[in-house]
Amino acid sequence: MSAWQELRGLNTRFVRMLALTAMLFVAGGLEISSKGAVADSDLWWHLSVGNWIVQHHTFPHTGILSRTAADRPWIAYSWGFEVLLSKAYSWFGLVGVGLLSLILQLGIVYSLFWTLRRISGRFWAAWLMTLVGFYAFHGDMVPRPMLFTILLFTIEASLILVAHRSGDLKRLYWLPLLFFVWSNFHIQFFYGLFLITLLTALVGAQQLATRLHLESPYLLPPVLRVGPLLCITAACFLATLVSPYSYHLYQVGFRYLHGNAFHSFYGEFAPLDFRNGAHYVQLLLTAGAFFAVGRQRKVDLFKLAMLLVCTLVGFRASRDAWFICIPAMACVADSLAGGAEQEEFETLTHQGVVAAIVIVLLFLMSRNYDYTDAGLLRAASLRFPAKAVAFIRQNQLPGPIYDTENWGGFLMWATPEYPVAIDGRTELYGDDLEFRYMQVLQGSPFYASDPDVRTAHVLLVERLSPLSWRLEADPRFQLVYQDPIADVFVPLAR
Secondary structure: OOHHHHHHHHHHHHHHHHHHHHHHHHHHHHHHHHOHHHOOHHHHHHHHHHHHHHHHOOOOOEOOOEOOOOOOEOOOOOHHHHHHHHHHHHHHOHHHHHHHHHHHHHHHHHHHHHHHHHHHOOHHHHHHHHHHHHHHHHHHOOOOOHHHHHHHHHHHHHHHHHHHHHOOHHHHHHHHHHHHHHHOOOOOHHHHHHHHHHHHHHHHHHHHHHHOOOOOOOEOOOOOOHHHHHHHHHHHHHHHOOOOOOOHHHHHHHHHHHOOHHHHHOHHHOOOOOOOHHHHHHHHHHHHHHHHHHOOOOEOHHHHHHHHHHHHHHHHOHHHOHHHHHHHHHHHHHHHOOOOOOOOOOOHHHHHHHHHHHHHHHHHHHHHOOOOHHHHHHHHHOOOOHHHHHHHHHOOOOOOEEOOHHHHHHHHHHOOOOOEOOOOOHHHHHHHHHHHHHHHHOOOOOHHHOHHHHOOOEEEEEOOOHHHHHHHHOOOEEEEEEOOOEEEEEEOOO
């Protein structure tokens, strides 16, 4: 090899390391600059439930920390994430919460890049698709247990697609362990079970068709055997039962499928409306994946079926955009493999250098953006009623409190001595309570007759909300505190 070729090789490795560093730094920098870790309303109830589990050394089976649904059945189906969140908070305060969110987000970005890199064999194609995918579903990457689902789904998709292409089942032996972890961290492990079940069912159907001499010349024949796949799939299902709640996790999943309140009221459950650029990128990724699969001489039935189902789910709820983006990018990456000579992969040393540089850069950035406990609390105070809570505690206003759903989780964390009226656990409260609360918060003329309003001694509502306007005009209630985001009312003598 000439000196010029050696220099060119070093330059190529240097440029790739620089590009990888820039991608991870941008992903982490967005989290630090926005302080997004404390901006999500569900974060607080997850943290409060984790604190409860750690404090009581047991797992809840009813609606803890709620006064209106305390006796209703409820399980902490994301208990692993919640305990991890609680520990991060106890060790490092709100900075620990931010670090956990940051690590998971960077893990998702890197695992997506590595998946696309391994499948396609091309660095720049994987790098570019990772950036596009990150833009497409970055809005889903809030500090919730869903981050574990996105991370583990990416890993599973990588294992399945590589095994499906090579015929090597050994990669799939890791799946039961993956599902054991997954089922203890987030209820959406069902999405992962769908993927391995779909593969097994289609391989079995194609092998049966072959035995009956009904195989199609237009379909790519499977290279995996259905017998071992059935064993692996069964082991995955059994692994999900190794949790404090066993088969009850499936009951929760079934209730989620049949609930209506959250689909009616929450924007994240609404279908794509194409009012922002990310939705168009998701559409282009999906179209590109169908084109990549359809242009092949023989169609891969598993990829086609996977894309069809993932498209229906991913376009139905905007928060599940990742569910179509990841398989779509993986299919595009797979179509790029095998053409030219495979590029040399980055070594562990190169990856370690990139990780070290990213850590140093993000640490320096965090110092400039006041990424401290105080800074994160100030950021949270812009969205949640921290000042109003301080007023309630300083004046020792008696409970119970009537709160809004977006603030219920924050109150669970900030004032655990006051059980909340409602919070983000939609499956706990059910459609009946959800609809009733929504009607009251939207200023229903019958708000005063609501049983939870009548029994409340403090009403903490969003400033300038329909309910706030009605309470301010109602002589039966007195406004005792007001700030730019919150109003506190107390009922006069009843």
